[in-house]
Amino acid sequence: MESDVSIHCNACPAMGSAPLTGKSFAVQHNISVRGWRTEAGTSALKGFVAVENATIVDRLRKADATIVAIDGMSELGFGPDGNAATAVLLQGRADMVLMTDMMGEARITAARTGIFAFKPTHGIVSRYGWIGLAPSMECCSLLARTPQEMACVMGVMAGEDERDFSLYRGEMPDFTSGARNARLIRKIGVARMPLSALSKGEAGAFRKALDRLGAMGLEVRDVDIADQDLFSVVHRVIGSVEASSSCGRYDGVRYGYRTAASMKNWNDMYLQSRGESFGMPLKAYLFQGAYFQFKNYAAFENAARIRARLVHNLEDLLTQVDVLISPTRRGAALKCPNKTVDDIYDECALTLSANVTGLPAVQIPGYVMDGDADLGLQVIGPRLSDARLLSLAVSLSHGT
Amino acid sequence: MEQEAVIGLEIHVELNCATKMFCDCPNDTSDDPNRNTCPICLWFPGAIPRFSAEALEKAALTALGLNCTLQPLSAFDQKVYYYPDLPKGYQLSQAHLPLARNGWLDIVGENGQTKRLRIQKIHMEEDVAKLVHETEERTPISLVDFNRAGVPLIEIVTEPDIKSPYEAMEFVRTLRTQIRYIGTAEGSLEAGTMRMDANISLRPKGTDQLNTKVEVKNMNSIRHVGDAIGHEISRQAAELAKGEPIVLHTRLWDPVKNETVAMRGKFEGPCVPDPAVPPIVLTEAWRNEMQMKLPEMPSVKAERFVGQYRLTREEALMMSAERDLSEYFEAVVQQNVSPRTAAHWIATQLLPAMRERDQGFADMPIPPMRLAGLLAMLEKDEINANATRDVLARLFETEQSPDQIIERYGFRQVSDTNALAALVESVLEANPSAVNDYRNGIAKAAGFLIGQAMQASKGKANPKRIKEILTNKLA
C-alpha cells in the first residue's frame, strides 16, 4: 500500500513548472472569472459580469489548468445542491470541481454521488473573488473522482495572497510529502453522539466501515465531543449574521438587480429590489441573521463565545486521536424542492462542525454503504493536517 | 437651581494617507466623481478589504501624539445600516476593540490655568461615499460619489470633561495644532478634513448625575463650535426652566440662522465583528517604534527652546505653537542669527505680515535663508531696525536678496563718524532751545535731538552712533 501511495503522491511535479497541464476544473457561478457571468445563483446578481479573476482562477491557469463553467447552483451556495457540478464530473467534462463549502455542501454533494471531496483548513486558500455568504465558515473545496491529484491542486491553490490578508501566514502544509504523511495517521476517534442520531441501517453501515478500517491496521477509539449539539446552533447564529452582512451590498445601486417598479425614494427602492432579488430559503436565512444583528445581539455574542469553546474542545480531542470520523451524510437526500433553513441544517448536521472550527475534512466514498446508498466517510483532522488527510484518502482509496 | 453643562466631543479626522483604508485607490476626494474607485471600495461581490499599513501607522502616531495608549489588540466591526452612501450595508469601524484609549490634551482654561481634558478612545473607521442632491428637469435626484468611500478616518472620543463653549473651542484648537504637529492630517473643519459632533447635557451644578444628551452636528469652524454649543446650552436651559424634558436626539447647527435645528431621528444600527479584516495585533516592539517616530510635540519643544536657545518662556511657547513655525524658527537660528532676535522678528514682523497677506509657511516667499540674511545685517549694524522693517516688507514683493534691496533703496546705515558728526552739528545749530533744555537736564530734549538727526539722515543713520556723538558734543 505504501508504495502505491508514494507513486501517486510523488507524481506531483515541482512547483513553478506547469503541474496541471491538461487538467480541467469546473467552477460554479460564484467564482469570479473575468468577463464571465458571475451571478452566484442569485437574482440579486442578475447580469453581473466579473471584472477580475479570483486568485485561485489565476493560480490554476498559471499552472496550465483549464477552467470551465457549471450552470446551476444553490443561491449564493447556500445548502447542498451540486447536481450540475457532479454531472460535469461524472460525464467527464472536467477533472475536478471547485465548490463553496459553508456547512458541508461540497462533502455532501460528493457523498451523494460516490466521489471524493476535500475541505481545506480555513484560511489557507484565498477567498478573493469568491462570492459567498459567511466568510468565517466557508472555504473553497474540491470534488474529484479520485483523490490522487487533490494534493497537487492544493499545492497550487494554497498559500498567501496579497489580496486576502485574512489568510494564515505561517508555514503551509507540505502537499508534496506524500506517503510519509499517511503513516502519521494511526488513531481514529469516533464520536459517540452522532451514532445515536443515525438509523439502524445507517449505524450498521458505519460500524462495518469501522471494522474495515480496524482490519487495515488503524486503531479505532470511541470519544466524546462535549456540547456536540451546539455546533448546529452556533453555525446558524454566526453564519446567518455573516450572511446578512455579506448580502448588504446587493442593494441595486451599483450593479445587479434593481426593481423595475417606480419607487418614491431610495429606501423603498432597496426594499423592493432586495425583496424581489432573494429567493427562499436564503431570504429566511437573511432574516434570521438580521434578527440576531438588530434584535438579539446578545445571542450572537454567546454564539461567538461558545464557538471558541467548541474549537478548543475539538482541537484538544485531536491531540488524543489523529483524526475524527463519522458518516458524511444521513439517509437519502431530501427530495422536496422547497427546502427550509431547518432542512438544510438537518442535512448538514454531520459536516458543519468542520466549518464552525475551520478544521480540514475529507469525504471518502465506498466505505459507509447502507445497501446501495453511499453515506460517505468523513475524516476531520487537526488544523493544517491537510496533506496528511489527503494522503490518508489516497491510501483508503486503494482499500476499496 | 443653577445648571452646568457637560460636553463630550466626537471628532472625525481624515488621515492624509496616499491611499484609501482598504484598497489602493488614491485618497483624493477632489478628483472627478467616482474616479478613485475599484472593486474593493465599490464593494463588488468577491472583493475583500485589504487593510492599509499606512493608515494603521498614521492612526497609531496620531493616537500617541494625543497621549493615548495603543491597545495590543484591536479589531474592525461592521456598523450595520442601509443608506446609499454605504456601498455594502455596513461601515468598517472599531466599536468593540478600539485602537487606542486613555489620552488627554492640556488646554489653557478661562482662568488662565492649564486644564487637562481626557480622551476616552480613538478608533479607526472608513469614510462613506458622498451624496450629491440635484434636480434633473424638475425631478430631484441623488447622485453618489464613491471617491470618499473608504477614505481613512480616525474618530476621537473625549470624556465629558468639557464645561463650556470656550473649553470646547480650545480643545479643538489644541487638537488641530497637535495633529498638524504629528503631520498625519490636515485637520481643517472648514475643508471638512475634520468633522465634529458635540454631545451636550445639563445637570445641577456640583452633582455628578448624567442627563439625557443632545448631539449637535455640522460645525464647520472653531467659531461655529463655540456658537453652536453656547446656543444648545441656552436652549436646553430654557426647556428645563419650562419643565420640558430633554429628549435624546440630533440637531444640526445652522450658522446662518444662528440656531440648532432638530434632525430626523437617527437610526443606530448594530456593530458586529467583521470576519474578513484580521484583528490588529500590535507588538510592544512596533509600538515602541511608533513612539520613536513621533515628532517632538509642542510642550516638549517649548522646553527645549528655553534651554537650548535661552528664549523666554513666552517666546518659546510662541515659536513652538505650530510645527511649521517652529521649523522655520530653527532654520533661521541655524544661520547664526541670535535666537532671541529671530524669535522677536518672526513674532512681531513676519507673522503679522503673513497674516495680512493671508499666507502660510508653505506659500510664503521668504525662506529662512532670506530672513536670516536680513537679520544678520541688522545684527552687524549694517542697517537699523527701521530699515529692516522696510526691507522685510519688500522681501514679500520681490525676489531680490536683502542685500540688493538695501543697495537699491539706499537703506544701508550710515555709521561713518565724520559724516554723522557733521549731521549732528547742523542739527544742534538749528535747534538752540533744545540744546539749552538738554544742558538744563531736561531728558526729553536728547530724544528730540536724536530724532531730528535721524530724520535729517532719512532714517539711514545708526541711532547708537548719533547718540554717542551728541553726548560727546554737548558734554
Ligand SMILES: [Zn+2]
Ligand atoms: Zn478602491
